[in-house]
Amino acid sequence: MSKKKLLIILSILAILLIFSLIYWITSINPSSFPDKEELMEEINHIFPPANVKEIQDTIVLDEKHVFVPFISEENNYGVSHWVWEQRKWELARVNTGGEPHSWRIENEDLSTTHLVWNISPEIPIEKLKFYLIKDRSFHITDGIDYYDPGVQLEEIVELSDTSYGAMPLPDSWSSILASYTKLETARQPDIFSNFFIEQYMYLGWMAYDYSGKVLPTVNALNGSGFTGGDEHIEHIRLLDKLEIEAAD
Amino acid sequence: MENTNVVEVSVTILxxxxxxxxxxxxxxxxxxxxKIWKVLVVMLVGLFSFLINIEIFGMLMRISILPLGVWILYAYFRKKNEEWQIYRPFAWLGFVANFIILAFxxxxxxxxxxxxPSEPSTFLSNINDASIIPIHPGVRPQEMDKENALATLLDFSEEPIHSEVWYREADLEADSTNTQEKFPYQLIGVIPKWGSGLISVVYIEEDGKGLLISTPKEQHYFRFKHSLIEGVN
Structure with a gap:
């Protein structure tokens, strides 16, 4: 091979390398988030029934996950979830109802779960109570006793200035979930540990009105929507007062 | 490194x-x-065997019964008898290696x-970053008595787990949601003895004088003379 040929091949390789590097860097670093006008257009384009009138806010959960509450022309308080995926911001879910639900932004890690909601001021809810629950259980196998204490953690959120909210799990919830993840991973190293934990632990919520009464199902919080992609956005259980353990 | 079982690793190396x-x-x-590289390949293939799983002392043991790898090698060397004579010992060594590993x-x-040993201080060797989290309504946040904890942990007795009794006693009244969890706290952030690789979830009894420790395989219930919770006697 002549020197000239070698030089040409090398420079082509160098150019390819630089381009793929640029491509790689731009695909892992999210570009700036679309502005409200663009968000509105995109939601109405993908899911016309949403009929967005106003984008209320954009709440950045991490650099690749953004929660966007909105109000529709019909005055519904809705939610949308945006994810940086393959070089662009994608609409992962949109719903015209803002019922509290969970969003685990990193699939492998339960402690990255966020609680999100958007509740119209017209619905008489004063506060939300969120729960992390593990039912008490026991079993005796081959004469060996096993007792699993019940867990019931509570977090109260007052609804005041804003109709919407997004919060990461409280630190204590995260550390407890992390401890179970570790234990289950050691028990079943070949299987995804979240699978087991989700069998005995769950998130729940209750809504209280201004007189301190628990509200039954609020239909206005349930809407219609569109879900794309494989984000872990899940319903959390609407609890009844009888399902909650008391201590007095 | 935190979860490495040093005994297991050393024994495997040995x-x-x-x-x-x-x-x-x-x-x-x-x-x-x-040829050395051929010896290595022959031994590696020789390792390959039909296994059965047997539980001994609560440990899952894989016992080789059929030397599949040796048979494969035998088939391969079928027409090269002289070479087979050279490599055969290594093929069998590969198979025997399974038993050597098992014995260790x-x-x-x-x-x-x-x-x-299954003692509290094995699971709770370092408690500098430990904290107590209430996991049930009706108990208030508590601090761990770290100053005296290590001494408290040494004076222990292991007690039987009465799982069904504890489960039933949690319900205070038949027709209400009133409950009392026997272990209403979880202890987070404890580090087990170095090199044990032990993983556990630790619960504390209401009086702070009992620990329920769940490991991937078993559970232990320890009682102490003094409380691990600050300000409780």
């Missing part, structure tokens, strides 16, 4: 040293020196139990 030493002896004894794994059990 087993491979023994296998290497035997291979070295076999190699030296041969007049026709085989069995040896690891008493060593582990000696080094890391």
């Amino acid at each position: 087993a491979w040293c023994v296998i290497a030493w035997i291979a070295y002896r076999l190699y030296n004894r041969q007049a026709d020196k085989p 794994a069995l040896l690891a059990v008493p060593i582990f139990q000696f080094m890391y």
Whole structure:
């Protein structure tokens, strides 16, 4: 091979390398988030029934996950979830109802779960109570006793200035979930540990009105929507007062 | 490193040293020196065997019964009898290696139990970053009495777990949601004894004088003379 040929091949390789590097860097670093006008257009384009009138806010959960509450022309308080995926911001879910639900932004890690909601001021809810629950259980196998204490953690959120909210799990919830993840991973190293934990632990919520009464199902919080992609956005259980353990 | 079982790792390394030493002896004894890379491949294939799983002392043991790898090698060397004579010992060594590894794994059990006995201080070796989280309504946030904890942990007795009784006692009244969890706190952030690789979830009894420790395989219930919770006697 002549020197000239070698030089040409090398420079082509160098150019390819630089381009793929640029491509790689731009695909892992999210570009700036679309502005409200663009968000509105995109939601109405993908899911016309949403009929967005106003984008209320954009709440950045991490650099690749953004929660966007909105109000529709019909005055519904809705939610949308945006994810940086393959070089662009994608609409992962949109719903015209803002019922509290969970969003685990990193699939492998339960402690990255966020609680999100958007509740119209017209619905008489004063506060939300969120729960992390593990039912008490026991079993005796081959004469060996096993007792699993019940867990019931509570977090109260007052609804005041804003109709919407997004919060990461409280630190204590995260550390407890992390401890179970570790234990289950050691028990079943070949299987995804979240699978087991989700069998005995769950998130729940209750809504209280201004007189301190628990509200039954609020239909206005349930809407219609569109879900794309494989984000872990899940319903959390609407609890009844009888399902909650008391201590007095 | 945090979750590494040092006994298991050392014993595995030791087993491979023994296998290497035997291979070295076999190699030296041969007049026709085989190729070293071929010896390694033959041993590796020789390892391949049909296994059955048996539980011994609560440990899952894999016992080889059929030397599949040796058969494969035999088929391969069918028409090269002279070469087979050279490599056959190594093929069988590969199969025997399964048993050497198994024997060392069995040896690891008493060593582990000696080094890391099932005592509170094995699971809670370092409590500097530990904190108590209330996991049930009706108990208030508490601090751990870290100053006296290590001494408290040494004075223990292991008690039987009465799982069904505890479960039933949690319900205070038949027709209400009133409950009392026997272990209403979880202890987070404890570090087990170095090199044990033990993973556990630790619950504290309401009076702070009992610990329920869940590990991937078993559960222990320890009682103490003094409370691990600050300000409780």
